Structures are given as structure tokens and as C-alpha cells.
Amino acid sequence: MNVFSKVTAALSLSVISFASFATSPDFPHLATTGYGEVVAKPDMAQFSVKVVDSTMTAEQAKQSVDSSVTAFLKALSDEGVESDDIASSNLYITPQYHYPKKGKPELVGYRASRSITVTVDELADLNRYLDLALNSGINQVDNIQLKVKDQATYQQQARLEAIKDANSKAESLAKGFGKEINGVWRIDYNMSGSQPILMRSMAMDARTESNSYQDSSIVIRDRVDVIYKLD
Template sequence: MNKSTIAAVISSLILSASLAAPTLAAEVNFPHLETIGSSNIVVEADMADVNVEVIIKAETAQAAKKQSDIAVAKFIARLQKAGVSRKLIQSANINLQPQYHYEKGQLNKLIGYSANRRVSVTVNDLSELNSILDSALEQGINRINHIALKSSKEAQYIKQARLAAIKDAQQKAAELAAGFGEDLNGVWHIRYFDQRPVQPIMMRMSAESDNYNVAKSYQQGQVTIQDRVEVTFRLK
């Protein structure tokens, strides 16, 4: 491509940009009012997602894997015996790593292997949470990573929050327009992004620690559901 051709292309791009800018500006070149509608709903939690983990250290990789697999299998079997559906239980793949002793000036010495597996359980009845945690610890699970509280009526509350945010945007727009002696003339633009409920993380602890109280950690839990919508109204 020669210099004259390049110059022609650049000139064409500049001309296109200059023509497009006024057109875009003309689209919003009218009296308008922008509002942001928001909502915040706090509901009681009635279920939870629990994530636990077993961490095993042994002299051989086979022994570490075997012990971690047994702990997970026993925990799942106990959950199913207690009436928890297998669909509500997810067991992650194993993570197996060699363990070394490091000493300055010497070669690293292999001292064993560490194996860990995680299990996630959806608890539909919050009153069963404590017994599930106890079962995990009794079957060899030695770490409770977190407990996220949820609501079984999440979809219903999300819709409720969205409608509340829309109503808030409309009310603000009507009050602002009236305050300045103007009238609304319909909606010109709506900007919206899906929101996710704020699920509180109730605890993060190790079963090796003595400084925790399981029973008190998940009582009276609440979930916050928020929504937001940005609206541009035309003014008459």
C-alpha cells in the first residue's frame, strides 16, 4: 500500500468518525431526565451451601489418597442415610502433592504426600446444618471451608427486588420532573444488569481449632437481595 492510498484511508476514517459523532449526539439532543432506581430486600435464610474438606498427610501417595477417599465416601454415605439426595452432594477430584523437607545447603528430602478432597452439600433445611457438620467431622473431614446462607425463595425475591427498583426509578423521575415544573414523555433508554443476591459467608474455620461455636454461627442468618436499574426519560 503506497502513501497516497494510506492517506486516503485515514481521511476516510476521520470523515466517518466526524459524521457519526453528530448523529449520536443528535439522538440525545432533547430534554431528558436520568434516574437510578434501586432496591434492597433482606430475607431470612432457610438453606445453606456447605463446603468441607479432608486433608490427609501420609508417607506414600497411595496411603494419602486411600485415607482421603475413605473419609469422603463415609461422609457421603452418612448424608444419604440421613436423607440428603445425592444430587445435592458434590465431591471434587483429589489434589495430591508431594511434601518436602527443605534445609539450606542440602537437597530437598521427600517426607511424604498430602491429599485433599472437597465436598459441597446443599442443605435445604437449616435446622439440619449442625448435624451435617458433626457428621463431617466424625467421618474424618477435618476442615470446614465456609457456609453460605441462601433462601429457597430466591427467584421470587429477585423478581420482587427488580420491580421495586423499577418503581423507585419511576417515582424519582416523576418527583424530579414535577419539582422543576416539567412533565415526563415516556422512557427513552433503560440500562440494566442482573444482580446476584448477597449470600453471607457465616464461617471459615478448621476443625483443628478449639475456638469456634458451630451452633451459634448460623442462627438467624439473613440474605440481602439488591437490584438496580438506570432509566432515561424524555421530558415534554
């Protein structure tokens, strides 16, 4: 897997055009962009599911959806999931119409839906919680996002790699043009963040074993833009 993006760097002895910097120095200088990334194993997750039902009346649709949501919330509580790790949306009900080629639209029923987002502290529990959703009548998975608990530590590691990358390229470029680095004039920091593993719009019957989640990876990236002074 290609873990680093292509590097762009410019060398100038007068004025340089570099989008990351609002102004350019009026002395010999060199600008580089450093990239760093760390590959981490996910140890937690967050997933969003939805229950959707269409019936002849709004009340029937509401009752059906609320029943599935209540059953799922109880199942999560029985598993020891804290209420702070669960977020549920309001109930949405919309009328459904049939549009004939001629004549007025005809009301044919109502569609109700509710969403639930669950934070999973232990990745090994993810598949079991998805099973609970299926058994409770939830019929749609909107999003599964794998995460790491210690995001800040991995981000710091990626940042240090970006700094090393910027310095290494600057030294190589300066040497190649017969110059020497004489300090740093400006640093612009733009945190790139992580690239989580996402699984969207999965059907509930498309079962995935939990081991496949644990075998996945998360790429956490960072970058830094630097202008160095040259002798």
C-alpha cells in the same frame, strides 16, 4: 443497617454522559438509577468441606483421605440426603519437600485432599450435617452459603422496588427543575443478584449453633437504569 446504596442521578437539557447507555438522546431528558432490595430469611444452605492429610507415602495419604470421605458420604446417605445434593471432587496428591539452606530439596511426605459440597434442603439440618463431617474425619470447612428456595420471587420483589425508586427520583428531580416527565426513552436492566451470608475457612472445632444460621438474613438486590423524556 443501611439497606440502600447512595443514589446517583443527573439532569440534562442537551447531552448527558451516562455510563450505562451507549448513546444519549438529543432532546431534553433525565436519567436515574433505581435501586431495590429485599431482606429474606434463609431456608436452605450449601456448604463445602475438605479433608486434608499428610503422610509419609502417597498411598497412605490416599487411603486416609478416602476413608474420611467414604465415611461422610455414608453418613449423609443414612440421613436421607439424595446423591444429587452431594458433589465430591477428585483426589489431589502433592509431594511435600523440605528445603535446606544448602543442598537439594528433600522429600518428606505427601499431602492428599478431597472436597465435598452438600446442598441442605432444610436449614435446620445444617448443623447436624456439619457434625457428621466432623465425626467422619473431615477437618476443614471451606464455605457455608445460606440461600432461599424461592429466589425468583424475592428477585422480582427487589426489581419492582428498583422500578419504583427510579420513577420516584425522576418525578422529584423533574419537579425540582420545573419540568414534567413525558414518557420513558430507554431502560437498561442490570440484575444485581443476592448477597448471601458466607462463612469461610472455619475450623471444624469452631462450633456454631444452628439457631445462628436461622437468625441470619440474605439481602437480594436489583437495579434499573432509565432515561426519561422531559417536556
